[in-house]
Amino acid sequence: MIFAKQLTKSYKTKTEEVKALLSVDLNISKGEMFGVIGPDGAGKTSLFRILTTLLLADSGSATVNGLDVVKDYAKIRQQIGYMPGRFSLYQDLTVEENLQFFATIFNTTIEENYSLIKDIYEQIAPFKDRRAGQLSGGMKQKLALSCALIHRPVVLFLDEPTTGVDAVSRKEFWQMLKKLKNDGLTILVSTPYMDEAEQCDRIALIQEGKILMNNTPEKARASFTEPLFAIRSDNMYKLLHDLRDVNLVNAAHIFGEYIHISSPFINQETIVEELKLKGHNQIQLIQIDPSIEDVFIKLLTHLESHEQISE
Amino acid sequence: MKQFRAFIKKEWFHIFRDRKTVFILFGMPVIQILIFGFALTNEVKNANIAVLDYSKDAKSIQLIQKIDASKYFDVYSSLNRASDIDKVLKSGKVKMVIVVPQGFTQSLEAKHKVSIQLIADASDPNFATTLFNYGTSIINDFQKQYFIEKIPLVVTPEIRMLYNPQLKGAFNFVPGVMAMVLMLVSTMMTSIAIVKEKELGTMEVLLASPLRPLLIIISKTIPYLFLSLINITTILLLSVFVLDLPINGSVFLLVILSMLFAITCLSLGILISSSTNSQQVAMLISLMGLFLPTIMLSGFMFPIENMPLPMQFISNLVPAKWYFYIVKDVMIKGLGIGSIWKEVLVLFGMTIFFLVISIKKFKLYLS
Amino acid sequence: MSKLANNEREVVISATELTKQFGDFIATNAITFEVFRGEIFGFLGANGAGKTTAMKMLCGLSTPTRGRATVAGFDVSTESEKIKKNIGYMSQKFSLYEDLTVTENIRFYAGIYGLSIPVIKEKTAALLQQLNMKSQKNVLVKALPLGWKQKLAFSIAIIHDPAVVFLDEPTGGVDPITRREFWEMIYAATNRGTTAFVTTHYMDEAEYCNRISIMVDGKIEALGTPADLKSKFNSETMDDVFLKLARNAKRIGD
Numbered sequence: 001m002i003f004a005k006q007l008t009k010s011y012k013t014k015t016e017e018v019k020a021l022l023s024v025d026l027n028i029s030k031g032e033m034f035g036v037i038g039p040d041g042a043g044k045t046s047l048f049r050i051l052t053t054l055l056l057a058d059s060g061s062a063t064v065n066g067l068d069v070v071k072d073y074a075k076i077r078q079q080i081g082y083m084p085g086r087f088s089l090y091q092d093l094t095v096e097e098n099l100q101f102f103a104t105i106f107n108t109t110i111e112e113n114y115s116l117i118k119d120i121y122e123q124i125a126p127f128k129d130r131r132a133g134q135l136s137g138g139m140k141q142k143l144a145l146s147c148a149l150i151h152r153p154v155v156l157f158l159d160e161p162t163t164g165v166d167a168v169s170r171k172e173f174w175q176m177l178k179k180l181k182n183d184g185l186t187i188l189v190s191t192p193y194m195d196e197a198e199q200c201d202r203i204a205l206i207q208e209g210k211i212l213m214n215n216t217p218e219k220a221r222a223s224f225t226e227p228l229f230a231i232r233s234d235n236m237y238k239l240l241h242d243l244r245d246v247n248l249v250n251a252a253h254i255f256g257e258y259i260h261i262s263s264p265f266i267n268q269e270t271i272v273e274e275l276k277l278k279g280h281n282q283i284q285l286i287q288i289d290p291s292i293e294d295v296f297i298k299l300l301t302h303l304e305s306h307e308q309i310s311e
Numbered sequence: 312m313k314q315f316r317a318f319i320k321k322e323w324f325h326i327f328r329d330r331k332t333v334f335i336l337f338g339m340p341v342i343q344i345l346i347f348g349f350a351l352t353n354e355v356k357n358a359n360i361a362v363l364d365y366s367k368d369a370k371s372i373q374l375i376q377k378i379d380a381s382k383y384f385d386v387y388s389s390l391n392r393a394s395d396i397d398k399v400l401k402s403g404k405v406k407m408v409i410v411v412p413q414g415f416t417q418s419l420e421a422k423h424k425v426s427i428q429l430i431a432d433a434s435d436p437n438f439a440t441t442l443f444n445y446g447t448s449i450i451n452d453f454q455k456q457y458f459i460e461k462i463p464l465v466v467t468p469e470i471r472m473l474y475n476p477q478l479k480g481a482f483n484f485v486p487g488v489m490a491m492v493l494m495l496v497s498t499m500m501t502s503i504a505i506v507k508e509k510e511l512g513t514m515e516v517l518l519a520s521p522l523r524p525l526l527i528i529i530s531k532t533i534p535y536l537f538l539s540l541i542n543i544t545t546i547l548l549l550s551v552f553v554l555d556l557p558i559n560g561s562v563f564l565l566v567i568l569s570m571l572f573a574i575t576c577l578s579l580g581i582l583i584s585s586s587t588n589s590q591q592v593a594m595l596i597s598l599m600g601l602f603l604p605t606i607m608l609s610g611f612m613f614p615i616e617n618m619p620l621p622m623q624f625i626s627n628l629v630p631a632k633w634y635f636y637i638v639k640d641v642m643i644k645g646l647g648i649g650s651i652w653k654e655v656l657v658l659f660g661m662t663i664f665f666l667v668i669s670i671k672k673f674k675l676y677l678s
Numbered sequence: 679m680s681k682l683a684n685n686e687r688e689v690v691i692s693a694t695e696l697t698k699q700f701g702d703f704i705a706t707n708a709i710t711f712e713v714f715r716g717e718i719f720g721f722l723g724a725n726g727a728g729k730t731t732a733m734k735m736l737c738g739l740s741t742p743t744r745g746r747a748t749v750a751g752f753d754v755s756t757e758s759e760k761i762k763k764n765i766g767y768m769s770q771k772f773s774l775y776e777d778l779t780v781t782e783n784i785r786f787y788a789g790i791y792g793l794s795i796p797v798i799k800e801k802t803a804a805l806l807q808q809l810n811m812k813s814q815k816n817v818l819v820k821a822l823p824l825g826w827k828q829k830l831a832f833s834i835a836i837i838h839d840p841a842v843v844f845l846d847e848p849t850g851g852v853d854p855i856t857r858r859e860f861w862e863m864i865y866a867a868t869n870r871g872t873t874a875f876v877t878t879h880y881m882d883e884a885e886y887c888n889r890i891s892i893m894v895d896g897k898i899e900a901l902g903t904p905a906d907l908k909s910k911f912n913s914e915t916m917d918d919v920f921l922k923l924a925r926n927a928k929r930i931g932d
Contacts, residue, residue, distance in 0.1 A: 013821075038853070039824070039825075039826055039851055039852050039853035039854075039856070040824050040851035040852065041823065042853070049515075050521045053519065054515060054518055054519055062317035071907075074521065077519055077520055077521050078516075078521040080519065082515070082519040083516075084512050084516060085512070086384060086511070087512075087515070088511060088512040088513045088515055088516045090321065090325070090511075090513060091322075091511070092325055092328045092329065093321065093323065093324055094324075097321070097324065097427040100317070101317055101318075101320075101321050102516075102520075104313055104314055104316075105314050105317060105318065105517070105520050105521070105522050106520055106521060107313070107314065107521065112778060126708065136725045136726060137725050138725065147516075148516075155369045163850070164852070165725075165879075166724040166725045166879040166924070167724070167879060167880075167881055167917055167920045167921060167924065168724055168920075168921055168924045168925060168927075169725075171917075171921055192850070192851045192852075193880070193882070194854065194882075195882055195917070207853060236865065237865040237866065237868075237869045240865070252866070253854075253855075253858050254858050254861050254886065255885075256882065256885025256886055256904065256916075257885055257886075257903075258903050270862065293854050295855075296854050297854045297855055300853060300854065300855050301855070304855075
């Protein structure tokens with residue numbers, strides 16, 4: 001459904017050239033929910049804009065539903081739904097007027113495709129006469145999604161749809177996306193939040209314009225082969241520094257209430273003993289399954305060490 | 312067509328749901344016309360003057376009565392000595408003193424020549440010039456009335472005056488205000504309206520939709536073109552009915568050419584919006600880059616003939632200058648297309664030029 | 679950090695029945711809580727739950743309708759000027775001047791808090807050293823990567839050694855490594871005795887806090903360590919705890 005080959009894009013500023021994308025390859029099948037996961041500035045938005053025909057790549061090629069993003073841009077624009085990073089709604093138009101407008105510019109009517117957006121739109125329908133600018137983040141998000149779906153697109157592009165939205169709305173949003181996917185829609189979604197990766201069929205981890213990994217969440221997690229432990233004590237700050245002093249640990253990163261440590265030869269008892277000697281109390285050490293965030297950190301660490309070598 | 316209608320409806324909502332926009336669109340033209348029409352007027356009404364009549368004979372009294380009867384002057388006091396002139400002017404109660412020499416009637420009939428002195432308080436030179444002009448014209452009238460044969464009558468003005476261009480046509484400001492308002496509505500408001508969509512990110516969605524970019528531009532500008540038409544009508548109605556300024560030429564021609572200028576302004580607005588990404592910048596460019604030249608270089612405030620040559624040359628590049636000439640010629644002088652075709656052609660050429668560039672610059676793609 | 683029992687610890691923020699009412703609408707409804715010295719306190723809530731209003735009162739930017747609150751020993755209603763001198767504030771969105779250089783930003787904020795010129799010089803040098811940004815000191819802030827900006831913004835927010843630093847969604851959108859470096863900086867600051875008051879609606883950010891409060895419809899519905907809350911609400915993640923609480927919310931956004 002979506003195919004990209006060696007997409008490269010850079011922006012020139014006065015002083016330097018910023019590389020937004022470095023030879024990005026993608027292959028997304030029909031009906032798949034694909035997540036592009038990476039921090040702000042990793043190149044997610046550039047990738048989305050190239051695929052939605054809003055930006056020309058410097059080199060490489062891409063197709064959406066078999067159509068070339070450069071040659072067939074007009075056809076692609078009729079077939080895709082796009083929700084850019086900010087909820088692009090008219091703040092001074094009401095909920096209904098916004099939806100009506102987007103339906104008309106896509107040559108359709110609300111009635112024609114109402115079945116598709118019914119579940120989503122019903123949640124905001126009580127506020128249909130309210131101006132979009134006066135909606136909460138969650139409701140804006142639902143309205144923007146309705147607007148992007150109103151013409152029954154074959155592919156849905158969602159660029160950071162959950163940024164600035166509270167946890168309840170985020171959860172509801174992912175449920176809506178799952179339902180759309182089950183209806184056969186292909187969805188490309190980006191997010192800076194690692195915990196949302198699990199919701200996708202496949203994910204690409206992206207950093208500084210490069211895709212570091214492209215896999216299913218399960219396989220991504222399975223790629224973390226070293227044993228991983230979560231540890232905590234009564235003095236976390238000291239614990240972090242003490243752990244880094246211990247030669248037995250490869251990496252130590254704060255993870256919420258715990259610190260995650262990994263090493264191929266980790267010996268739980270030795271570590272606990274050593275930390276007790278350093279004055280830690282209430283030490284808790286448990287082996288855990290790696291999360292996508294652990295995987296991403298590991299990939300980033302590799303990337304940095306490689307860069308240092310090449311420098 | 313449906314897309315087009317929906318788009319225009321949306322623009323309409325944008326305009327009428329923002330009070331500030333509505334005020335700028337409808338309040339500004341009226342306020343500007345009224346300010347220029349009343350507050351900043353050069354017209355003189357019932358100015359107090361004093362008379363020092365050394366003759367006090369039949370004709371001199373007639374002359375003074377005629378002056379007093381005019382709507383421009385009131386004879387505030389009659390003086391007896393030349394030394395009073397300075398006193399009464401300094402007191403500020405009187406703006407001008409008319410001095411009639413001895414043996415006025417006799418001199419006129421015998422020598423066909425007499426000197427009347429007009430001494431004005433030139434601390435406000437514009438005002439003094441106006442008084443002087445009105446005074447002179449009344450005296451000329453008087454002369455024509457009583458002496459049918461053309462006898463040179465010499466009035467000696469004793470006023471030191473700065474040249475004040477505004478007096479050349481007291482109604483300069485109506486064409487000027489029309490140019491300014493059209494610039495405001497068509498250029499500034501349009502560029503802001505387009506840039507706003509970029510700022511909010513809605514342009515991204517519009518571009519990713521099947522809407523053709525040309526349709527986006529046209530639908531964004533049509534409402535403003537329509538509003539320009541309303542503004543032109545308002546200004547013309549105000550100037551005819553409130554300011555008593557007649558439209559001497561064809562109203563139809565005037566409106567058509569005003570629409571042409573509105574389109575010039577719209578294309579400039581699109582040009583501005585295609586090269587900026589924030590409403591603030593769009594507004595600054597419109598104000599500094601277009602408004603100031605319109606005021607300074609269109610001939611509205613300062614006569615172009617008096618400018619240094621390079622400035623005169625630059626003024627040719629200001630679209631408002633050509634429009635200003637057109638309005639003045641059609642509205643005030645009552646001329647037809649035959650005498651203004653050159654200006655129209657220049658404006659037309661400029662419009663085509665801007666339109667082509669701005670549509671070319673309005674990209675299919677972002678950034 | 680948590681060696682001492684709560685009643686032995688120094689209280690830095692104390693709110694008693696703190697209320698803010700706008701007409702009929704009670705934005706913040708009689709909230710009572712304490713925050714201790716050196717603690718990382720997570721202040722959570724859905725959109726419109728009253729978080730922002732409560733935080734404005736604590737920063738001395740808004741006077742409470744009823745109730746009382748002290749920050750660093752000063753009353754929020756009567757001593758707001760003293761409070762402002764003793765707190766730092768950082769938000770992800772607007773903290774630094776993009777068109778000033780790194781050094782200029784540091785000097786500007788240090789100057790605002792009335793630090794003397796020799797102290798400013800010393801602090802600037804120390805800060806650049808600590809952030810490893812010496813070579814970037816004359817670079818405009820807008821040219822810095824997001825992660826660096828956030829670290830710089832945080833360092834500047836605590837340049838005057840405030841008793842409390844308020845952090846508004848401090849680590850949204852940065853890569854996981856930078857995010858950890860950022861939290862390490864917060865840990866280091868709290869280890870020196872500064873209190874961090876974090877508002878966010880990202881639960882994974884909340885997990886880094888020592889204690890968390892969750893506001894729903896103007897009231898604090900839950901308060902405790904992440905582990906406590908998770909066991910209390912029978913949940914595996916903070917996200918789940920929050921969902922269980924916020925699902926009952928009646929207010930719909932702001």
